[in-house]
Amino acid sequence: MHTTTSQSLYHEALDVIVGGVNSPSRSFRAVGGDYPIFMKSAKGAYFWDEDDNQYIDYLAAFGPIILGHAHPVITKAIQDVTEQGILYGTPTEKEVRFAQMIRNAIPSMEQIRFVNSGTEAVMTTIRLARAYTGRDKIIKFAGCYHGHSDLVLVAAGSGPSTLGIPDSAGIPASIAGEVITVPFNDPEALSLALDHWSDQVAGILVEPLVGNFGIVPPQPEFLQQVNQLAHQAGALVIYDEVITAFRFHFGGVQTMYQVEPDLTALGKIIGGGLPIGAYGGKKKIMEKVAPMGPMYQAGTMAGNPLSISAGMACLTELSQEGTYDQLASMGEQLESEIWNAAKKYNHTIQLNRQSGALTVYFCDQPVTDYDGAQKSDSKKFGQFFHLMLQEGIYLAPSKYEAWFLTTAHSQEDINKTIEAIYKSFKNLPH
Ligand code: PLP
Numbered sequence: 001m002h003t004t005t006s007q008s009l010y011h012e013a014l015d016v017i018v019g020g021v022n023s024p025s026r027s028f029r030a031v032g033g034d035y036p037i038f039m040k041s042a043k044g045a046y047f048w049d050e051d052d053n054q055y056i057d058y059l060a061a062f063g064p065i066i067l068g069h070a071h072p073v074i075t076k077a078i079q080d081v082t083e084q085g086i087l088y089g090t091p092t093e094k095e096v097r098f099a100q101m102i103r104n105a106i107p108s109m110e111q112i113r114f115v116n117s118g119t120e121a122v123m124t125t126i127r128l129a130r131a132y133t134g135r136d137k138i139i140k141f142a143g144c145y146h147g148h149s150d151l152v153l154v155a156a157g158s159g160p161s162t163l164g165i166p167d168s169a170g171i172p173a174s175i176a177g178e179v180i181t182v183p184f185n186d187p188e189a190l191s192l193a194l195d196h197w198s199d200q201v202a203g204i205l206v207e208p209l210v211g212n213f214g215i216v217p218p219q220p221e222f223l224q225q226v227n228q229l230a231h232q233a234g235a236l237v238i239y240d241e242v243i244t245a246f247r248f249h250f251g252g253v254q255t256m257y258q259v260e261p262d263l264t265a266l267g268k269i270i271g272g273g274l275p276i277g278a279y280g281g282k283k284k285i286m287e288k289v290a291p292m293g294p295m296y297q298a299g300t301m302a303g304n305p306l307s308i309s310a311g312m313a314c315l316t317e318l319s320q321e322g323t324y325d326q327l328a329s330m331g332e333q334l335e336s337e338i339w340n341a342a343k344k345y346n347h348t349i350q351l352n353r354q355s356g357a358l359t360v361y362f363c364d365q366p367v368t369d370y371d372g373a374q375k376s377d378s379k380k381f382g383q384f385f386h387l388m389l390q391e392g393i394y395l396a397p398s399k400y401e402a403w404f405l406t407t408a409h410s411q412e413d414i415n416k417t418i419e420a421i422y423k424s425f426k427n428l429p430h
Helices: 004-016 072-084 093-105 118-133 187-200 222-232 253-257 305-318 323-344 370-374 378-390 411-427
Strands: 039-043 046-049 054-057 111-115 137-141 179-182 201-206 236-240 263-267 277-281 350-354 357-361
Touching: 054 411, 072 305, 093 111, 093 277, 093 305, 111 118, 118 137, 118 201, 118 236, 118 263, 118 277, 137 187, 179 187, 187 201, 187 222, 201 222, 222 236, 305 323, 323 350, 323 357, 323 411, 378 411
Parallel strands: 137 179, 137 201, 201 236, 236 263
Antiparallel strands: 039 046, 046 054, 111 277, 263 277, 350 357
């Protein structure tokens, strides 16, 4: 396979786009690659690059493309809007219908506001938790990515009772000092942190099933414990379901496990591939949002007809009988063949899967938190990534990301992927 056009485009890109990419996770730095592959087109489960190589796509654009690329229902929804006007700056009926659709699936979102990205959605839930409680501090879990607003780009301190340190340049220490980071799946650390900061914590921000250091489900009862500890301390529980909502079933992880947060942030899938975010929660909390209440949040593009229509088309399609069974059954096949192939060629792996999303870790202990995920061998992952790429399988270029199945993957695609998995484990150095 030659990828010389990608290589030369990357050199041009480096000159004019910082780092050559418009989001750092698209670069191949984490997998030891010299340049990322530049894609030219996509349809269903496939990508074609600028050198006309074909790939089976398991990136799904980091999550939103759950129906596969250029799905006819979404394409039609977008085309219809382009003829009716793409941005009004006024309310529209579609926004109401879409909010009703989301609330029916995720009832804790009694009232909703649409925004333009997951980052905005999470950022606003934090502001709202602060406005509602009159407190400033936020607890988050180590290794969880919640977008790139200042408050959530903060890494763990050295212990459960220490404050965070900025994970990015440009974040004032005073802001990082408002964030407390504890390990995921560790109710004791959470309890200690809440004891320590007692009446200062506005909210606990949690991905109820982690998607950002790979797929890491909560231990039984962990989410109930989070709710209990938060509410005892007078703090709100905020679920970041940007990755998880509508991925494993028609609703959120909260409806799957029947645990209700106070506020929820959404993004990715609910836009059907167009930019979107949404936040929502209990009416008594949402009433603090302008124009009802004193917490300000606004957006020129918020609720724009293109994103809303694409999102509605996507959710309508996902609500068809059997969709999630199909994703889970393909996920199950991949899981069992990955285990078999690793065993056959003597590679030690861990694998976490929820329905049609999975992560392979190159380490010897089950991964239940960020510390565990960090132990996955980056070099081996990079080698595996490139071996799969050579076989025409496009995985996310980071050991911390998931493989996402889409409804466009066919049994033939799965079979080809399984062949590539065996070949890649066979050729993977020990
Ligand atoms: N929250 C989670 C869990 C995410 O995975 C992401 C993005 O990957 C975000 C928030 C930020 O969303 P966006 O990239 O749409 O701003």
